Amino acid sequence: MDLALQVVVTGLAAGGVYGLVAIGHALVFRLTGTIYLALGDLIGLGVFTTLLVAAGTGPVTQTNVETGRYLFALGIGVLVCVAAGAGGYALVVQPFLDRRSTLGWVGATLALAFAIHAVIESVFPRSAYVFPDPIPFRRIGEGGFVTIGGASVAVRAVYVAAVAFVLAGLVAWAIDRTRMGRGLQAIAADPEGALVVGVPLSRLVPLAFGLAGAVAALAAVTAAPSAPVSAETGTLLGVKGLAAALAVRFGPPLYAFAAGALLGLAEAAIANLHVGDFELGPAYSQVIPLALVLVLLAASPPAEALEEVE
Amino acid sequence: MSAIATTGGALREAARDARRSWTPAAWSAVAGVGLAALVPFVLPGSVRVDGLAETGYLALAAVGLGFAVGIGGMPSIVQGAFVGVGAVCAAHLVGSGWPGPLAALVGAAAAALGGIAVGMAVVRFRPVYVAAATWITTWLFALGLDAFPRLSGGSRGLVVPPEWSTTLHYELALALVAAAMLAHRTLARSSFGLTLRASAERPAAAAALGAEAARLRLRAFAGAAAVGGLAGGFAVQLLGVADPSSYGPWLSFQLLVAVLVGGGTTALGPTVGVLVLGGLSLVAELFGRMTGSETARFGPMLAALLLLAVLTLGGDGLVPAAARRLRWRGTRPEIATAVTPFGGGSLAARGLGKRFGGLVALDALELDARPGRVVALIGPNGSGKTTALRLLAGTLDADAGEVRLDGADVTVEPTTQRVRRGLVRTIQSNAVFPHLTALENATVGASLRRRYGGALRTLLATPKARREARVVRARALDALRIVGLTERANELAESLTSAEQRLLMVASALATEPRVLLLDEPSAGAAPQDLDRLTGVLQGLTEKGLAIVVVEHNLRLVRSIAEDVVVLDAGKRLAAGAPDDIAADTAVRAAYFGRPR
Numbered sequence: 001m002d003l004a005l006q007v008v009v010t011g012l013a014a015g016g017v018y019g020l021v022a023i024g025h026a027l028v029f030r031l032t033g034t035i036y037l038a039l040g041d042l043i044g045l046g047v048f049t050t051l052l053v054a055a056g057t058g059p060v061t062q063t064n065v066e067t068g069r070y071l072f073a074l075g076i077g078v079l080v081c082v083a084a085g086a087g088g089y090a091l092v093v094q095p096f097l098d099r100r101s102t103l104g105w106v107g108a109t110l111a112l113a114f115a116i117h118a119v120i121e122s123v124f125p126r127s128a129y130v131f132p133d134p135i136p137f138r139r140i141g142e143g144g145f146v147t148i149g150g151a152s153v154a155v156r157a158v159y160v161a162a163v164a165f166v167l168a169g170l171v172a173w174a175i176d177r178t179r180m181g182r183g184l185q186a187i188a189a190d191p192e193g194a195l196v197v198g199v200p201l202s203r204l205v206p207l208a209f210g211l212a213g214a215v216a217a218l219a220a221v222t223a224a225p226s227a228p229v230s231a232e233t234g235t236l237l238g239v240k241g242l243a244a245a246l247a248v249r250f251g252p253p254l255y256a257f258a259a260g261a262l263l264g265l266a267e268a269a270i271a272n273l274h275v276g277d278f279e280l281g282p283a284y285s286q287v288i289p290l291a292l293v294l295v296l297l298a299a300s301p302p303a304e305a306l307e308e309v310e
Numbered sequence: 311m312s313a314i315a316t317t318g319g320a321l322r323e324a325a326r327d328a329r330r331s332w333t334p335a336a337w338s339a340v341a342g343v344g345l346a347a348l349v350p351f352v353l354p355g356s357v358r359v360d361g362l363a364e365t366g367y368l369a370l371a372a373v374g375l376g377f378a379v380g381i382g383g384m385p386s387i388v389q390g391a392f393v394g395v396g397a398v399c400a401a402h403l404v405g406s407g408w409p410g411p412l413a414a415l416v417g418a419a420a421a422a423l424g425g426i427a428v429g430m431a432v433v434r435f436r437p438v439y440v441a442a443a444t445w446i447t448t449w450l451f452a453l454g455l456d457a458f459p460r461l462s463g464g465s466r467g468l469v470v471p472p473e474w475s476t477t478l479h480y481e482l483a484l485a486l487v488a489a490a491m492l493a494h495r496t497l498a499r500s501s502f503g504l505t506l507r508a509s510a511e512r513p514a515a516a517a518a519l520g521a522e523a524a525r526l527r528l529r530a531f532a533g534a535a536a537v538g539g540l541a542g543g544f545a546v547q548l549l550g551v552a553d554p555s556s557y558g559p560w561l562s563f564q565l566l567v568a569v570l571v572g573g574g575t576t577a578l579g580p581t582v583g584v585l586v587l588g589g590l591s592l593v594a595e596l597f598g599r600m601t602g603s604e605t606a607r608f609g610p611m612l613a614a615l616l617l618l619a620v621l622t623l624g625g626d627g628l629v630p631a632a633a634r635r636l637r638w639r640g641t642r643p644e645i646a647t648a649v650t651p652f653g654g655g656s657l658a659a660r661g662l663g664k665r666f667g668g669l670v671a672l673d674a675l676e677l678d679a680r681p682g683r684v685v686a687l688i689g690p691n692g693s694g695k696t697t698a699l700r701l702l703a704g705t706l707d708a709d710a711g712e713v714r715l716d717g718a719d720v721t722v723e724p725t726t727q728r729v730r731r732g733l734v735r736t737i738q739s740n741a742v743f744p745h746l747t748a749l750e751n752a753t754v755g756a757s758l759r760r761r762y763g764g765a766l767r768t769l770l771a772t773p774k775a776r777r778e779a780r781v782v783r784a785r786a787l788d789a790l791r792i793v794g795l796t797e798r799a800n801e802l803a804e805s806l807t808s809a810e811q812r813l814l815m816v817a818s819a820l821a822t823e824p825r826v827l828l829l830d831e832p833s834a835g836a837a838p839q840d841l842d843r844l845t846g847v848l849q850g851l852t853e854k855g856l857a858i859v860v861v862e863h864n865l866r867l868v869r870s871i872a873e874d875v876v877v878l879d880a881g882k883r884l885a886a887g888a889p890d891d892i893a894a895d896t897a898v899r900a901a902y903f904g905r906p907r
Contacts, residue, residue, distance in 0.1 A: 035442050095622060102437040104621050106385040107570045110563055111614035111621075118610040235559075239449045246442050283457040290450045297443055298431035 005151040007268045013157035013226070015264020016164025017219045019257035021241025022248075023171055024212030029250035030188040031205055034093055034105050038113040039213055040238015041120075042085050044231055046217030047131075047224055048120050050077030055132050057124060065132035074221060081217045082210035088112050089209035113235070120231040133225035135159070160223045167219055168257040175253055184208055216241070243293040249300075263289050320773045327776055343488045350477045360476040360548060365588045366483025367545035372568040372580035373490040374537025379566070380574020381498050382530040383510025385437050388428060388444035389538045389565045391451035392421040394557025396539030397546040398461065401468035404547065410473055414543030421539020422532050429531035434524045437510075448562045455554035462554035472550045479548040486544070487581060490537055493769055494577040500768040501757035501782055506530060507575075508743040508754040515741035518703060519818055520729030520758040529765050538565075560610070567617045573627020575745075582629050587613060654681020654855035655732050655825030661711035662701055664694075671697045673881045674711065678874075679826055679857040684848065686868040686889075687861045689878035690901060695861040696738055698878070699828045702859065703735035704728045715826065729758055732825035736815040736832070738861075744804035748795055751803050751814050752786035755821030789821040790814075793847050809840035813847065820851075827851065829860045833867050845870050869893070877901070 021039065028036045036042075054065050054073035065073075092112045096104030137156040138144040145152045175181035183204050186194040195201050220237060244259035271285035280288070350359045375389040396417030403413035428447050432440045455462040462468070474482075497503045509516040509523035516523060546552045564587060572583025594608035625631050659677040663670070672694040679685045687695045700706040702713055704725040712721040715733050723731075734755075743751050757763065760782060762774035790796050793813040798806060803814060812832050819827060832844055841864065848871050852858060862868050868875060868889060875892045877884040879901040885892055892898055 029438075033438060035438060035445075037441070037445060092618070101621075102441075103379065103385050103570060106387070106437075106441045107566060107617055108621050110387065110566065111617045114560070114563055114610045115614040118614070236449070239446060242442055243446050246439075246446070286453045287450060287457055290446055290453070294428070294431050294443060294447060294450070297435075297439070 003151065003272060005148060006153055007272050008265065009153050009157045009161065011265035011268030012161040012261055013154075013164070013223065013264070014267060015261035016161045016168070016257075017216070017223050017237060017260075018240045018244050018263050019260025020164055020167055020171070020216040020219045021237050022244035022256035022260040023168065023253045024216050025242050025245035026248070026250040026253065026256040027175075027184070027208055027212050029245065031184060031208055032093065032097060034097065035109070035242065036085075036088075036093070036209065036212070037106070037109040037238070037242075038088055038092070038116060039085075039216070039241070040235045041113040041116040041231075042081055042088065042213040042234070043217045043220050043237055044120055044234020045084055045116050046077045046081035046214065047220050047229060047234060048124055048231070049080045050074050050221050051129060051131060051224075051229075052123065053077065059130070065134065067134045070132060070134040074218075077221060078214045078218060081214040082207075084116070085210035085213035086206035089206045093209070094206075113238075117231050117235060120234075124231065128228035128230045131221075131224035131229050154226075156226055160219075160226065163222045164219045167215055168254070171215055172253045172257075180204060180207075240290070243290050247293045247296055263293075266292075323773065324771065324776070327771075339488075343484065346484055347481060350480050358476075359480050363476055363480040363483050363548050364545060365584060366480060366487055367541045367548065368565070368568075368588075369487045369581040369584040370483060370490055371538040371541035372565050372572075372584050373487060373494055373577070374534040374541070375565050376569045376572075376574035376577075376580035377494050377497065378530050378534035379569050380576070380579065381494075381503050381510075382506050382527050382534075383437060384432070384527060384531060385441040385566075386444045386531065386534070387441060387559075387562050387566055388447045388451075389534065390557055390559070390561030390563075391448050392424060392535040392538035393542035393545070393561060393565075394451060394455065394552075394554075395421040395424050395535075396542030397552045397557065398455075398468065398542075398554075399539070400543035401463075401470045401546050401552040404470050404473075405468065410544075410547050414540055414547070417543030418536045418540035421542070422536035424539075425532035425535025426528065428535075429528045433527035433531060444562075445559075448559050452554075452558040455557065463552060464554075467551045467553040468546075469551050470546055470549075473547065476548065479544070482544065486540070491577040491581065496771075497765060497768060498575070498577070500765075500779065501753065501760045501763040502526060502529075502765045502768055504746060504750050504753050505757050507746060508751075511743045511745060512741045514705075515737050515743070515815070516754065517725060518705065518735050518737050519755045519822060520726045520734070521754065522726055533765065564613060567613050569627075570617060571620045571628060573625075573629040573631070575626065576629045576633065579627045579629040583627070586616070586628070590616060653825055654857050655716050656680050656857060657702065657733060657826045657859065658714045659698070659702060659711065660714065662698070662708055662713065663710035664697055664701055664706060665709055670881045672701065672878075675701075675876075675878075675883060676886075677702075677859070677876055679859045681825075681855045681857050682852050683874065684852055684858045684860060684872045685874045685876060686872035687859065687876050687878060688863070688865070688868060688892075689884070692880075693878040694881040695878055696830055697881075699735055699830055699859070699861055703733065703828055705735070726758075729822050729824075732823065733828070734819045734822045734824040734826075735828035736819050736830055738830040738834075740808060740811050740815075740835070742803040742806070742811045742814050742818075745802060747800050747802055748790060748806065748814055748817075749783075749786055749799040752789045752817045752821045753782060755789065755818035756782045756785040758822045785823070786821050789817040792820055792850065793817045794843065807840075808835045809837065809843070812836065813844070816847065824856065826857045826859070829858065829862075831861055831863060833862060833864045836864075841867055865893075 021043065024039055025035065028034060050073045053076045054070050092108035093105050096108060140146065140155045144155055146155060175184060183194070183199040186199050187201055187204065191201065220234065240263055241260060244263045245256050248255040248259045266289040267285045270280050270288055271282040273279065349362065371389055371393050375386060378384050378386050396414070399420045400413040400417035403416055404410055428444065432443045505516065505521045506526045509521050509526065513523060568583030568587055569580045571586055572581065573579030590612045591609050594612055598608060657679040659675050662672060662675040664672045675698055677685060687698060689695055697706065701708045704723060708721055712719055714720065715728070715731055720728055720731065743754065760778055762772065762778045763782065767775040787799065790799055793816055795810060795813060795817060798810065803811060806814060812834065816829065816832060833841055836844060845867060848858065860872065872889055874886065875889050876886045877892060877898050884901055885895050885898050
């Protein structure tokens with residue numbers, strides 16, 4: 001029982017971030033019918049831009065950045081993410097959508113992903129970096145852990161999960177209630193109709209691509225101090241978010257978020273839980289959930305996905 | 311004795327076929343491979359043969375992927391993982407004493423199994439899902455190798471003692487690449503390959519002709535995986551180590567870049583792409599040495615930029631672009647000989663109905679099509695005409711009623727089965743396969759009845775497969791002759807006029823040897839002189855005994871070809887009878903022109 005609470009908290013902290021990435025993937029898919037394979041690396045770009053502005057490329061300890069500079073860095077990171085996401089859309093998605101070339105956007109978004117990855121790795125060549133943490137969690141409880149009912153829970157993980165859930169709620173609210181959100185819904189339902197009734201398609205879609213990355217990057221930056229980060233951190237987030245979005249067939253934002261949260265929970269459970277003497281252990285924690293998503297896809301009826309206009 | 315004589319005869323026939331299809335291009339391919347084989351012996355000492363051999367194995371994996379991507383239309387981003395499966399498998403086997411070639415073959419088989427597993431998940435879906443699922447699989451494999459060091463050898467990898475010289479590896483890689491390119495070319499032009507391409511270009515139109523896209527795609531996907539596994543199985547014996555980190559997303563990306571840059575629709579494209587990438591990494595190395603920086607980081611950057619450049623310039627790859635510039639055209643069309651006397655069938659709809667949610671699209675349709683006669687379905691837009699054709703053809707499942715073909719109940723049979731029975735439909739939009747020639751378009755239809763022309767038999771060029779290929783070709787040519795497109799046989803379908811494209815759709819349908827033909831607005835976009843041509847073609851078909859059901863807006867065409875007319879309005883049968891009676895019917899006039907007040 002004590003372990004279960006720990007698993008839930010760490011699982012939701014990781015899964016919350018996956019969930020936000022999944023929302024981004026689902027949104028992009030519903031708007032354009034494409035997959036932004038560069039989304040993960042765009043998130044990585046946001047994280048490392050924040051790190052660059054906050055602490056440079058040198059060694060960082062978790063505490064040596066002042067709050068003001070951290071917030072400034074975070075702002076720059078998010079802005080870069082929005083700009084790169086929107087610019088990426090104009091460069092590697094839209095031209096190929098216009099030409100109806102699936103191979104085109106698949107190749108081009110992947111190329112963008114690897115290009116961003118290469119840039120990050122050339123500025124941050126070491127295999128892992130410590131990310132500054134503006135909030136002194138380690139002063140709470142025993143070195144950042146509190147004991148609840150026999151379970152020792154990382155306060156930082158609770159905080160990350162809470163931030164992710166709040167962000168997901170905000171995104172769902174914005175899509176449902178704001179003018180921009182309704183415009184996006186209209187585009188997803190019928191792009192040509194949306195254009196006719198005056199939805200500024202050419203502005204909203206790139207902006208959505210940018211925001212999809214930025215929101216996820218915000219969560220990723222929040223989570224980043226919990227473990228060392230590398231250029232691969234963002235890429236992996238992108239892949240897991242994609243898996244979660246695929247599991248719900250790129251459905252509504254909250255579904256995608258729930259799938260991401262479940263993915264995180266599954267990882268934590270597989271890594272830590274044991275039933276009697278049987279336990280799978282950390283080696284299986286990343287592999288099994290991804291494999292399950294593929295099995296789910298294989299078992300699902302294709303009718304809806306194969307739907308095609310004659 | 312007789313067995314020997316039969317075999318001898320078959321071999322002589324094979325030799326004759328080979329001689330007949332031998333072209334100057336074949337000579338230049340042989341010369342190219344021969345020259346490439348000499349490379350290790352004439353190279354200056356500074357160029358390393360092992361690098362060339364490695365490039366060769368990479369090209370092998372790329373040619374395999376090229377077929378799945380270029381012909382199968384599947385944006386697969388997982389070929390690197392299949393290379394890895396082959397490599398890891400072969401490394402383990404060689405480590406426990408297996409002979410190298412056998413180990414590589416088992417690696418290829420293991421990769422093929424992996425390909426079937428992944429393929430089962432993705433082939434039924436649209437390309438966007440293929441991209442998503444294969445990308446996830448690539449990471450699944452990379453994370454798996456990372457998580458299970460006992461399987462992958464951990465960070466040191468699995469060591470394989472090298473057995474052969476690098477020159478031997480180079481010659482082997484060259485031979486395998488040449489064989490793979492030959493297979494790519496052979497399959498791409500076969501019934502199997504053309505149907506695959508058609509399904510990628512216009513899925514609905516291919517399905518209406520009875521193509522079973524998912525089955526064909528699964529074979530292509532698994533075949534590509536097997537070739538990748540073979541490449542990995544041999545490459546690991548050249549390199550001496552299976553390094554788990556080298557079978558990750560980067561390898562899959564590189565292979566996809568090679569295919570897209572070179573052009574996967576052609577046999578030569580992927581190899582050219584790999585060579586270009588190889589040249590690029592040499593440039594990166596030089597640049598790195600000059601500036602004194604680490605070279606490894608320029609590789610991904612340059613590959614990404616190259617791909618972006620090629621894609622943005624609108625290319626389907628360097629080789630297809632070069633081929634267009636050089637205007638490689640097919641040979642002159644052969645003279646078609648009539649092969650299929652058409653017989654007519656009879657089709658009946660009894661109480662056929664379909665609703666979409668609360669909307670009744672079609673309600674209790676009664677319809678009879680008889681040999682040598684044309685039934686026209688007319689009615690305002692949205693009256694359920696196309697729905698009726700889809701129900702008859704099996705594209706949609708009926709909610710009520712039944713469809714009978716020659717008395718047999720086919721209501722629940724899938725499209726493919728109905729097409730085999732002789733019931734075929736052309737679809738409403740202009741849905742030729744644009745990047746296939748007119749003859750190839752018709753071949754897709756003619757391929758429906760193939761039995762011996764599957765991928766494996768085509769590759770082995772068995773006597774039955776070759777005989778069947780001749781029959782398929784003759785049937786396709788005959789279909790073109792019937793609609794009067796023989797002269798355009800070797801033109802790309804996209805270069806035909808829109809009226810010719812409609813006729814080509816009819817030809818593809820005719821090539822399936824139908825007895826009942828369902829035509830959805832054959833006159834759409836036709837000019838007056840085209841209408842006469844179309845009328846002539848359709849009348850010719852009824853003279854051969856075909857039964858035709860036609861959905862048509864052009865009432866002049868209807869009156870000149872149809873014996874029976876069924877009028878639909880809001881899903882209901884409003885009237886039925888001879889064209890002249892229908893024209894005089896006040897209810898019909900009201901439906902079309904509104905009721906007089």
